[in-house]
Amino acid sequence: MDVLSDVLTALRTGRPHASHTQEQAPWGIRFPAGAGAGCHVLLKGSCWLLPARGEPIRLSVGDVVFVPHGAGYALADHPDSPLTEFRFDTAVPADAVTDQDAPIQLLCAAYYFDRSSSHPLLEELPDVVHLSGRQPALAAAIELLAAELSDPRAGTSAILSGLVDMLLLFVLRAWFDDERSTQGWATVLADPGLMAALHGIHGTPEHPWTVAELAGLSGMSRATFAKRFNSAVGRTPLGYLTWWRMTLAARRLHDSDAPLRAIAARTGYGTEFALAKAFKRAYGVAPGEYRRRRLTG
Known part of the structure; x- marks a missing residue:
């Protein structure tokens, strides 16, 4: 089992939304706070990311930003430019023919996560993940997007x-690869021992693990294992096992008509x-109530 892919597949709801944004200065787009997580790739030109907290971040061609926690933020040609609200129904579809002469071109993607079952892997990410796009795999993904x-x-x-989908996985992989932390998921993903235990939990959650x-x-x-796992993962081994089982149960209640016994x-x-x-x-x-709420919500 691939733990990183497994976590994202279990927590993400629906298909990711993608749009191609083309702008002429002055311009500014405000993305409201909500359940979504935004990912943006600057394909042409330069602009600024205006986070909910902290200083504006200047973006250059090839830069990637991921805003994982659903906080509001904005993109603009200048920090002082007026902002308009982003609306999915006015965005240019990602597969539309684009104006190659537009001075600013961005690929904007939105992912939706089940915030009721957040994973510590996502929780520990900063408010804004900013990558240069110079990592070979990430650069290749961006090149494929730009070509398409x-x-x-x-x-x-x-x-x-x-x-x-691939872009998000490369963004997270690049971020954790670049982290120099001595704790948290940057160390988990690089620790063969902890990963072996997580593979067991994710691969056979029905097993009565001890x-x-x-x-x-x-x-x-x-x-040693219990101490290292708790320190790096943020939960005890059996606490994480319970969390994963509940996450899978919630996913099946949401996505399938499987009976509760299954x-x-x-x-x-057992029952x-x-x-x-x-x-x-x-x-x-x-x-049963959870399933009804998700179907009618």
Whole structure:
């Protein structure tokens, strides 16, 4: 199992939205606060990112910014330019023919995450992730996006959806690769022992894992593993296991008509009652009510 991909797949709701933005100075776009996370790639020209907190950030060609926590922010040709509200229904579709002479060109993507089940991997990201785009893999993804936008053809819409997903994964990978932290997910993703334990949890969440078993997968003593896992991941091993099981249960309640007994079996709970009790403790509502709210919300 690929833990990073697994987490994003489980937490993201719906398909990512993508649009191609072309601007002439002066211009400014305000992205309101909400459940979405914004990712922007500057394809041509230069502009400024105006975060909800902190100083404006100047962007150059190839720069990528990811705003993960749903905070409001803006993009503009100058920090003092007037701002207009962004609306999806007025954005240029990502597969539309573009004006190659426009001085500013941006690819804007929006991802939606289930904020009721946030993962510590996302929680520890800063308000703004700013990358230069010089990392080879990230630069290659940007080049593919730019090429598809400059010459849209049959299948472009589907291709761009996959590329936008790929962009987010490359952004997160590049960020964690660049981190020099001695704790948190930058160390988790580079620690073969912790990753082995996480692969076990993610791969077979229905297994009745114990700390001793997970420590065995990691090649550490029980005490060393528990201390390292808690420090890096931000949860105890069994606390993380419970969180992952609840996340999977919530995803299946949202995306499928699977009966509660099938979801209980897949997530390691012997009975519907045991799952319902754990789920209500985690989400504050019974599974059936959660499913009804998501279907009607």
